Amino acid sequence: MRHGILKALIFAVAQSVLCVEIVHAADPLPSWNDGAAKKAIVEFVSKVTKEGGPEFVPSAERIATFDNDGTLWAEQPMYFQLLFALDRVKALAPQHPEWKDKELFASLLKGDVKGALAGGEPAIFKIVMATHASMTTEEFEQLVTDWVATAKHPVTKRPYTEMVYQPMLEVLAYLNANGFKTFIVSGGGVEFMRPWVQKTYGIPPERVIGSSAKLRFDLRDGTPMLMKLPELNFFDDQAGKPVAIQTYIGRRPIAAFGNSDGDLQMLQWTCGGVGARFCMYVHHTDAAREWAYDRQSHVGQLDKGLGEAKTKGWTVVDIKQDWKTVFAFENP
Amino acid sequence: MRHGILKALIFAVAQSVLCVEIVHAADPLPSWNDGAAKKAIVEFVSKVTKEGGPEFVPSAERIATFDNDGTLWAEQPMYFQLLFALDRVKALAPQHPEWKDKELFASLLKGDVKGALAGGEPAIFKIVMATHASMTTEEFEQLVTDWVATAKHPVTKRPYTEMVYQPMLEVLAYLNANGFKTFIVSGGGVEFMRPWVQKTYGIPPERVIGSSAKLRFDLRDGTPMLMKLPELNFFDDQAGKPVAIQTYIGRRPIAAFGNSDGDLQMLQWTCGGVGARFCMYVHHTDAAREWAYDRQSHVGQLDKGLGEAKTKGWTVVDIKQDWKTVFAFENP
Numbered sequence: 001m002r003h004g005i006l007k008a009l010i011f012a013v014a015q016s017v018l019c020v021e022i023v024h025a026a027d028p029l030p031s032w033n034d035g036a037a038k039k040a041i042v043e044f045v046s047k048v049t050k051e052g053g054p055e056f057v058p059s060a061e062r063i064a065t066f067d068n069d070g071t072l073w074a075e076q077p078m079y080f081q082l083l084f085a086l087d088r089v090k091a092l093a094p095q096h097p098e099w100k101d102k103e104l105f106a107s108l109l110k111g112d113v114k115g116a117l118a119g120g121e122p123a124i125f126k127i128v129m130a131t132h133a134s135m136t137t138e139e140f141e142q143l144v145t146d147w148v149a150t151a152k153h154p155v156t157k158r159p160y161t162e163m164v165y166q167p168m169l170e171v172l173a174y175l176n177a178n179g180f181k182t183f184i185v186s187g188g189g190v191e192f193m194r195p196w197v198q199k200t201y202g203i204p205p206e207r208v209i210g211s212s213a214k215l216r217f218d219l220r221d222g223t224p225m226l227m228k229l230p231e232l233n234f235f236d237d238q239a240g241k242p243v244a245i246q247t248y249i250g251r252r253p254i255a256a257f258g259n260s261d262g263d264l265q266m267l268q269w270t271c272g273g274v275g276a277r278f279c280m281y282v283h284h285t286d287a288a289r290e291w292a293y294d295r296q297s298h299v300g301q302l303d304k305g306l307g308e309a310k311t312k313g314w315t316v317v318d319i320k321q322d323w324k325t326v327f328a329f330e331n332p
Numbered sequence: 333m334r335h336g337i338l339k340a341l342i343f344a345v346a347q348s349v350l351c352v353e354i355v356h357a358a359d360p361l362p363s364w365n366d367g368a369a370k371k372a373i374v375e376f377v378s379k380v381t382k383e384g385g386p387e388f389v390p391s392a393e394r395i396a397t398f399d400n401d402g403t404l405w406a407e408q409p410m411y412f413q414l415l416f417a418l419d420r421v422k423a424l425a426p427q428h429p430e431w432k433d434k435e436l437f438a439s440l441l442k443g444d445v446k447g448a449l450a451g452g453e454p455a456i457f458k459i460v461m462a463t464h465a466s467m468t469t470e471e472f473e474q475l476v477t478d479w480v481a482t483a484k485h486p487v488t489k490r491p492y493t494e495m496v497y498q499p500m501l502e503v504l505a506y507l508n509a510n511g512f513k514t515f516i517v518s519g520g521g522v523e524f525m526r527p528w529v530q531k532t533y534g535i536p537p538e539r540v541i542g543s544s545a546k547l548r549f550d551l552r553d554g555t556p557m558l559m560k561l562p563e564l565n566f567f568d569d570q571a572g573k574p575v576a577i578q579t580y581i582g583r584r585p586i587a588a589f590g591n592s593d594g595d596l597q598m599l600q601w602t603c604g605g606v607g608a609r610f611c612m613y614v615h616h617t618d619a620a621r622e623w624a625y626d627r628q629s630h631v632g633q634l635d636k637g638l639g640e641a642k643t644k645g646w647t648v649v650d651i652k653q654d655w656k657t658v659f660a661f662e663n664p
Contacts, residue, residue: 205582217571224604239549250537
């Protein structure tokens with residue numbers, strides 16, 4: 001009996017030593033080609049986690065923030081949340097006969113999305129408010145959950161939650177394994193993201209920051225509920241991102257990941273701090289496996305940020321060169 | 333050598349078995365007298381952490397929210413943040429000669445705090461805006477850090493961070509040890525709380541929700557900074573509390589702790605959910621060791637909430653009866 005315990009213990013110890021070795025030897029970023037971007041990530045993580053090293057950062061302060069659209073998942077041919085809103089317009093149309101004669105909605109219902117969206121941000125705002133408000137937060141959560149489970153991307157015909165960048169999932173897992181606290185800081189709606197982020201990215205809802213509508217607390221027949229109002233509370237883009245980071249997290253990140261000029265201030269704020277910092281732009285350069293766009297794009301425009309990344313020595317990921325795999329479904 | 337390893341391993345195993353037993357046997361709430369309140373807390377934690385049990389809640393969903401003033405630390409003779417603001421008025425007076433002839437500030441500088449505060453919330457708002465804004469978030473953080481390190485409570489002459497309720501620190505530690513995520517949801521300013529909550533409560537800054545001023549992101553000679561503006565962003569009180577919980581955390585708590593009518597909606601929202609829930613009011617009943625106040629108080633009024641707690645069967649802590657120790661410094 002005692003001998004059996006000894007054998008079991010020695011086996012357990014040997015196994016854990018073996019496991020540690022395997023973990024150390026494994027490449028934490030297998031979907032990344034060897035190159036400057038991958039090297040920069042690994043070197044940054046190594047130095048801030050090296051206890052006693054000159055650039056060591058305690059785990060509690062290892063805050064990393066990620067944009068979502070175009071950084072963690074795709075954003076073409078248009079923001080996925082807008083595609084959700086367009087599906088909601090179709091679903092709600094029978095309850096809104098007046099939409100047939102109301103411009104914007106009339107165009108959408110005729111299938112002329114391009115015409116409807118020619119109105120730019122005010123048009124998008126109208127569509128979002130008509131489809132995202134005047135219901136409880138729990139009703140909205142259910143709508144998003146159902147949509148994410150069934151809707152398919154118009155080009156790849158894949159569920160939207162498969163349109164996530166495999167190399168970025170690896171970065172998230174790598175940071176989490178190294179004691180970082182990873183947050184999403186997105187211009188997208190916070191209530192739109194929270195129902196699926198845990199399963200898709202391993203990020204819990206309380207680590208998601210986004211744009212939001214005003215909410216109203218109501219007691220309906222004694223039952224408390226939160227109503228989503230058709231009124232913007234906060235637009236989490238551009239200068240709004242560092243503001244939201246301070247308001248929600250209260251610590252300056254040491255690493256930030258974005259892909260557009262909407263992320264520029266978040267990167268400025270992150271890399272403007274003292275000590276080791278890491279700022280990364282994902283540059284969409286691969287028209288074959290994904291989409292290629294930057295300075296002239298209406299979605300995820302990256303113009304000013306590209307210049308600033310060069311000046312400040314931020315890491316710019318060239319998807320075509322740096323990513324072995326873009327989407328996991330490429331390698332069935 | 334091999335025999336040495338065996339002995340070491342057996343010792344380690346024996347020791348860990350012993351530790352587990354000690355942990356199980358120890359009272360997690362030693363500053364609580366045995367009674368209904370303590371029993372209710374322990375029973376709630378036991379049932380939601382019992383794997384396979386009918387009321388089990390996965391760790392990720394064990395959200396617990398705590399009011400701060402009057403729930404985690406004291407709030408008499410007035411909110412501590414207001415005492416900080418009054419100290420700032422004195423410190424800033426030389427730079428504001430006009431205050432001598434400006435009512436409210438003139439009264440404060442003459443030492444007539446009661447007269448100045450007779451103006452109620454608008455007066456408090458003016459004092460806070462004059463002392464909390466028009467500086468960067470980092471400058472403000474430094475002011476708070478310095479004040480907390482040096483200022484003393486006017487009655488006990490203790491540092492404010494010693495004016496915390498020992499029984500509530502035990503509840504926080506007990507919940508954290510049982511896989512809960514504990515958050516502060518306070519009417520106090522978020523930037524006022526974050527500099528000291530980690531050390532005082534073991535709660536990291538990103539788990540603090542509070543009232544906030546608007547912030548503006550600026551580049552000053554290329555250096556990014558966040559300016560605190562003299563404008564309210566969000567008032568985290570009453571119906572604002574469930575709104576903030578949804579906006580910041582995105583999950584409904586399963587446990588909530590408060591002490592005033594300002595916490596009522598947070599408790600309604602928490603205990604209005606499906607499944608095991610726990611709502612607790614701290615009732616200030618001990619004029620000897622602390623302060624006794626409730627329905628008629630200007631600070632931390634608890635009137636409507638007391639009635640609702642009774643109707644709904646929420647736990648009401650009677651400080652005089654339920655707490656063996658109020659402040660740790662009572663037991664030197």
